[in-house]
Amino acid sequence: MAASTTRSRLDAVLNGQSFPADRDTLVVAAEQAGDEQTVRAIRAIPPVEYGSASEVVASVSLTENDHPAERGDTDDGTGRPAN
Template identity: 50%
Template sequence: MALTDPQQARTWLDGIDFPADKQQLVAHAEQNDAPQDVVRALRAMPPVEYGSIGEVLSSVTVRDDQSDAEKASQAHHHAHSGLAEQERETPINPIVDELGENRGS
């Protein structure tokens, strides 16, 4: 499940102590009578420990009907991809891409 605005989750997580894991976040939202779309969005997050509300908001999945700028911001600030570092796609350095290798300079 996704939200149109990740800030929707902020209201329902008010007062939670960080760091908190996904289960604690979901339980806190449910105790605050959060709407089901907020609870489902929190359940869909990666099962890691979150250090701040900012990390939570950047990890909440956002619906496709958002603007390109909002999508870019979400992708840029996404802290937990759910992939190990060695499994993430890393952009190629443009100099290495052009020259074909690093020439030690």
């Protein structure tokens, strides 16, 4: 299985990142954020210079399984987001 992360985790790492940035710089930012899942996902992208956050987002393998707390939802224990 390819290393992947959620969009919200990646956005948290990229927020405030200066561009252009190379893969190693982005890995360091993820490490500083303490997000090992995103570190692995960024390590899996090509070792090129990225001109913008959108270029990084297009290169990283994303999952659609954000945890409800990451989406800002609350879970009432049923596994469904609260209304």
